[in-house]
Amino acid sequence: MGLIRNIFKRIKPLHVANNLVNYNKLANDQELYRKYGLKKSKASGVKHSDFNQVSSTPPWLDVNSENSRERLKEHPFFSEISDQQKESLLDWSYNGYAVLQEYLNAKIVDAINLEIDQLIDSGTVSWKYPHSRRLMNLVHENEKIAKLLPIEQLKPVLSMLLGKEVDLFQSINFIDGSEQKAHADSIHMTTFPLGYLIGVWIALEDIGPDQGPLFIYPGSHRLDYVLTEEIDAGDNYFLLGKNAYSKYETAIEEVIQKNDFKRTEFLAKKGDVLLWHANLIHGGSKILNPKLTRKSTVLHYFAKDVIRYHEITQRPAIIP
Numbered sequence: 001m002g003l004i005r006n007i008f009k010r011i012k013p014l015h016v017a018n019n020l021v022n023y024n025k026l027a028n029d030q031e032l033y034r035k036y037g038l039k040k041s042k043a044s045g046v047k048h049s050d051f052n053q054v055s056s057t058p059p060w061l062d063v064n065s066e067n068s069r070e071r072l073k074e075h076p077f078f079s080e081i082s083d084q085q086k087e088s089l090l091d092w093s094y095n096g097y098a099v100l101q102e103y104l105n106a107k108i109v110d111a112i113n114l115e116i117d118q119l120i121d122s123g124t125v126s127w128k129y130p131h132s133r134r135l136m137n138l139v140h141e142n143e144k145i146a147k148l149l150p151i152e153q154l155k156p157v158l159s160m161l162l163g164k165e166v167d168l169f170q171s172i173n174f175i176d177g178s179e180q181k182a183h184a185d186s187i188h189m190t191t192f193p194l195g196y197l198i199g200v201w202i203a204l205e206d207i208g209p210d211q212g213p214l215f216i217y218p219g220s221h222r223l224d225y226v227l228t229e230e231i232d233a234g235d236n237y238f239l240l241g242k243n244a245y246s247k248y249e250t251a252i253e254e255v256i257q258k259n260d261f262k263r264t265e266f267l268a269k270k271g272d273v274l275l276w277h278a279n280l281i282h283g284g285s286k287i288l289n290p291k292l293t294r295k296s297t298v299l300h301y302f303a304k305d306v307i308r309y310h311e312i313t314q315r316p317a318i319i320p
């Protein structure tokens, strides 16, 4: 069954059919294709090599990053944030991540956890991946969770970092650690121009080394992006390449081996938030004590006026 599903997932015309079903939701895309000089229908697939001839501008802090600290200080929103947040955000360009300590108060976190427990106990929600207890897109389905999570509150800080307004794309609620291999989100949620996505990781409990914490490679976002051209994805006119994602994971392992970035685990306090750059290499550490949960929420935000898609399946992103 799994084999047949995997073959189906590789058939490009099925993805085009899905884009046609969602044609209205992709309304903005045709305009963006025109803006960036891409001669394509919004219903067709899109991948980074389509943009080889198109010039682009990275996020403002990624350009001349050696003086980004000084430029960030001048941003009108910068004066509105706490000293701790300022300190961490000033290293965004160098580190590719920032930590906002105690961003959510304990009462709100408890209310989020209570609502999730009730949804699980009542059978209202189910696991998308049975091997890893995670709930996809609760924010788009559950008003209470959407109100409790700092969806709107985060937008000014993310817009400041990207230099553009942002839209929330998706949420993932993890009960346990993901144990996900090292990757950068730019392979899953790709943009043109590159770099216009931010991942937000929210600790819903204190997280220690045995719970499978998030790991990151600070500074790795400064390396070249690894996309399908770098991995010989092997797609043709009709089919997407076989095992493209495992080829990608191997390529990222090689990048880690070749470069001297230090792996760091985010041992968070309940309510802490970590923001990561689209090209920062990260993943989930091994769960050393399976009796322990690792409750967390991930939010992925895209900038508004960029092309947003999934590099491996070439599907345009449908923003809810």
Ligand SMILES: O=C(O)CCC(=O)C(=O)O
Binding pocket: 172, 174, 177, 178, 179, 180, 185, 199, 213, 214, 282, 283, 284, 285, 296, 298
């Ligand atoms: O929380 C984790 O363990 C990893 C999450 C992640 O890699 C992601 O959402 O992109």
